[in-house]
Amino acid sequence: MSTTGQPRKTVEEIQAILDSVEFMDRKFRLLPKGDGFLLQLEYEEADVDNPTDPTPTTQRARKWYVSPFSTETEIVETAFKSCRVSLDHVLKEHFLYKKRRVYSPHFSIDARIRLCDDKAFDGRIAP
Numbered sequence: 001m002s003t004t005g006q007p008r009k010t011v012e013e014i015q016a017i018l019d020s021v022e023f024m025d026r027k028f029r030l031l032p033k034g035d036g037f038l039l040q041l042e043y044e045e046a047d048v049d050n051p052t053d054p055t056p057t058t059q060r061a062r063k064w065y066v067s068p069f070s071t072e073t074e075i076v077e078t079a080f081k082s083c084r085v086s087l088d089h090v091l092k093e094h095f096l097y098k099k100r101r102v103y104s105p106h107f108s109i110d111a112r113i114r115l116c117d118d119k120a121f122d123g124r125i126a127p
Contacts, residue, residue, distance in 0.1 A: 007069075033063075040063045061085070
């Protein structure tokens, strides 16, 4: 029991909650992490960086921390958030402008900093 009175959930209890979540073909992995767990969305999709090979490969989304003291609602909301962020990631990978992935989530932070340093901003001309 935590100091807030919330009982500690086992990995099996958390996984049972996640097993009750359905979203497209996505599966929820639960990985041990120190005093808690990491939730990771997993699915099959062709690699966007290898367009000549349409063979689906296992894709894994970012990891989300789940405390063993989380409520059922918090766990379901974390699963929902992971789906929302994953779909945003897929959108950014597949959205093209002039045949380029201009919103690619795979741009490095250093490349983004260079854009900032170059003041590569788009804005309206003040009247």
